[in-house]
Amino acid sequence: xxxxxxxxxxxxxxxxxxxxxxxxxxxxxxxxxxxxxxxxxxxxxxxxxxxxxxxxxxxxxxxxxxxxxxxxxxxxxxxxxxxxxxxxxxxxxxxxxxxxxxxxxxxxxxxxxxxxxxxxxxxxxxxxxxxxxxxxxxxxxxxxxxxxxxxxxxxxxxxxxxxxxxxxxxxxxxxxxxxxxxxxxxxxxxxxxxxxxxxxxxxxxxxxxxxxxxxxxxxxxxxxxxxxxxxxxxxxxxxxxxxxxxxxxxxxxxxxxxxxxxxxxxxxxxxxxxxxxxxxxxxxxx
Numbered sequence: 001x002x003x004x005x006x007x008x009x010x011x012x013x014x015x016x017x018x019x020x021x022x023x024x025x026x027x028x029x030x031x032x033x034x035x036x037x038x039x040x041x042x043x044x045x046x047x048x049x050x051x052x053x054x055x056x057x058x059x060x061x062x063x064x065x066x067x068x069x070x071x072x073x074x075x076x077x078x079x080x081x082x083x084x085x086x087x088x089x090x091x092x093x094x095x096x097x098x099x100x101x102x103x104x105x106x107x108x109x110x111x112x113x114x115x116x117x118x119x120x121x122x123x124x125x126x127x128x129x130x131x132x133x134x135x136x137x138x139x140x141x142x143x144x145x146x147x148x149x150x151x152x153x154x155x156x157x158x159x160x161x162x163x164x165x166x167x168x169x170x171x172x173x174x175x176x177x178x179x180x181x182x183x184x185x186x187x188x189x190x191x192x193x194x195x196x197x198x199x200x201x202x203x204x205x206x207x208x209x210x211x212x213x214x215x216x217x218x219x220x221x222x223x224x225x226x227x228x229x230x231x232x233x234x235x236x237x238x239x240x241x242x243x244x245x246x247x248x249x250x251x252x253x254x255x256x257x258x259x260x261x262x263x264x265x266x267x268x269x270x271x272x273x274x275x276x277x278x279x280x281x282x283x284x285x286x
Contacts, residue, residue, distance in 0.1 A: 086112030231256030
């Protein structure tokens with residue numbers, strides 16, 4: 001069977017539970033590995049560290065301004081004094097300042113200067129590593145995806161996924177790709193980098209507004225998990241799933257796929273037909 005429609009099958013339920021259990025175990029193991037890598041790298045991505053640094057800096061400026069107001073300065077003078085203190089410019093202190101003013105200024109210098117240097121360091125890191133441009137590009141890509149409706153979502157941009165995307169584009173359908181490989185080059189296509197088994201990744205691809213989902217990952221367990229998640233998120237969505245083995249066909253149907261295709265069987269049958277009907281085979285067939 002090279003392709004089939006969805007049908008209920010009670011004998012496939014235990015096997016599906018086993019596959020889902022194994023998939024969840026591998027997913028938890030990857031999550032623990034990712035947590036360890038995040039711990040080694042500091043726990044936060046550069047953009048998150050930049051936001052954290054700016055937030056702390058804003059809190060320090062607000063606290064410094066409030067403190068100087070309580071020490072007797074006007075609000076504008078208090079803000080001015082806070083900025084020149086944190087930025088280490090440090091003009092002369094206002095007349096009549098006492099010990100409390102000096103102690104507060106010392107604390108503000110220690111906190112504010114450290115936070116400013118940390119934030120500037122994160123900005124320099126992002127600029128040199130090109131992560132700021134990448135973040136901006138991804139934000140623009142996400143805004144473009146958010147404007148789409150009636151598009152097709154294709155999970156996996158390997159050889160099968162590339163053929164699927166090309167055929168859909170030729171048919172005039174907008175395509176949003178999902179692939180976990182950060183080095184994949186989608187060209188002018190919309191790409192959501194990430195794990196398609198995560199609901200957040202599917203939502204970022206606009207699954208709720210899509211007309212169809214094509215699951216073309218290399219792993220049957222991953223395809224099963226994505227089909228199950230997508231059916232739970234969008235009960236009316238048309239789902240086409242790739243099966244890499246005959247045993248996966250009933251499981252993908254049970255998970256909610258409307259059509260299940262085995263590209264290996266289709267390719268093998270087509271090659272056999274070309275070999276058996278040599279005169280009928282076209283020169284351009286591949």
